[in-house]
Amino acid sequence: MHFELTGEQRDLVARLRDSGPLLSTPDREAGGRSAWETAAKLGVTGLCLPEEHGGGGLGALDTALSFEALAQGGADPGLLFGLAAHLLACGIVLAEHAHGDVRADLVAGLCSGAVVAGNAMTEAQAGSDTSRIATTAVADGDSYLIDGTKSFVSNAGLADVYVTYAMTTPGGGHLGMSAFAVPANLPGVRVAEPLEKLGLTGCAAAVVEFTGCRVPRDHLLGAENAGSGVFAKSMVWERACLPAIFVGVMDHQLRRCVDHVRGRRQFGRRLGDFQAVSHRIAVMKQRLESSRLLMYRACWLIDRDDPGAGAAAALAKAAVAEAAVDNGVDAVKVFGARGYLAADGIGQQLLDALPLHIFSGTTDIQRELVVKGLGI
Structure with a gap:
């Protein structure tokens, strides 16, 4: 069993540890964008995303080493939490399950920091039991109409896209859920005031409501009714790296x-x-x-x-x-x-x-x- 880091890993850790102070005080003005711009310049917004779209192409271990090093260097844990949600709960999903131009545009945006992602899964009556989500997505021609309310959405208000889970087969439980990339500027998307939290204040969290939100069909992530599998893989990355x-x-x-x-x-x-x-x-x-x-x-x-x-x-x-x-x-x-x-x-x-x-x-x-x- 080998425990020593490679020279490349040591260089990565040293660079990001030294950069930690640059992310130590999140800028809460202008939606916190300046802090994200700094993170993007450091390569943090695309750590584990494909190199073909401007990402770092890192595996799970190197991604974890990167977040650990930033925190060791004094980076704000709340900001890092938001960046991890952007990458692990959203970026991994978009890179593996988005299609065509939607994938290329969104993943490139995530890597550059031009696009911030938020994960919209949890609901008031569906926390750990994701089979109970009440948000629905009804097929309507070349679109889906999404209705429902998500709670504790990380990066809410700052996000440009929400990876959103909804029931496409009501009553189907885990087998009836689908995942979507929902642009934050679509009609029918409303973000409530940020929730007041005890900690991790560098990451905004809020309720996000979807009311008759028409999402193009090509924004479906993976196959219809395959959302549980999409979510499960992202959670393995998040539980290991965050x-x-x-x-x-x-x-x-x-x-x-x-x-x-x-x-x-x-x-x-x-x-x-x-x-x-x-x-x-x-x-x-x-x-x-x-x-x-x-x-x-x-x-x-x-x-x-x-x-x-x-x-x-x-x-x-x-x-x-x-x-x-x-x-x-x-x-x-x-x-x-x-x-x-x-x-x-x-x-x-x-x-x-x-x-x-x-x-x-x-x-x-x-x-x-x-x-x-x-x-x-």
Whole structure:
């Protein structure tokens, strides 16, 4: 088993880690476009998309390494989350399932940063159970009429296109769902005010309503009623690669904790000289490294088209979620009162980590996928 990165991978990681500060404070003016333009210049908006359309052509492991490096360098986790949604939940889908000119135009736009993508799957009554989505798409000549409401749409308001899932065979459950590329400027698309979140504020999220929205038939992604398969593959990529953001944050967080316990003194001793503190740091390191290895393994399996990649990605996401939240709590304890101050950012890292247990399928859902992978 080989753990060393190649020279090319080391160069990629070093370049993006050094570039992290350029993405540290998302510009919320003009819809945050300036931050995305910076990300596009760094090649982040097209990391894993085809080179023929201007993308980086990276596999899952190199994509994860890229997000980890940016977070290590201090890039805003919310902005990185939005970029990951753009790439993993949307870009992968568009590159593999869009057709003809629609594919070429949208994927090239995603790579250049001219087009921002948002994923519209979740609904008020359909979270982890995607078979319950109520949004419908009715064939009407050379178009589909889409009606429904999507919630928690990442990049909503900023996005130029929404990868949208709707029932083309009502009552068909997973076998009746289809995927569409819905341009945000079509009549019948309305984006509500951004949702106020506790964390990941660098990524806007909102409710998106579709009312009699006429979508050209050539914007169907894949085949009709094949949306579940389209969505499932994108989720394997998202579950494996998106947690890299939080692995990078944990790495940065741990370094700050080590510096703090080396420098701060209480009762005439360094904090790090107290075993209760030093052992807490050791456990934080253990969680970080073990979850990182599970993530790398899942990405490695994706790159090899291994049938076990889905279960491995689920296992990795669950591990990173638990590690990031537990390390976030421990970091606040290490910093004491300072850890609760907004200015130091330690408490915010905990708030940013909490949604890991929710998005891309809850941690409980990940465990169900692991169990199925074991044949139970």
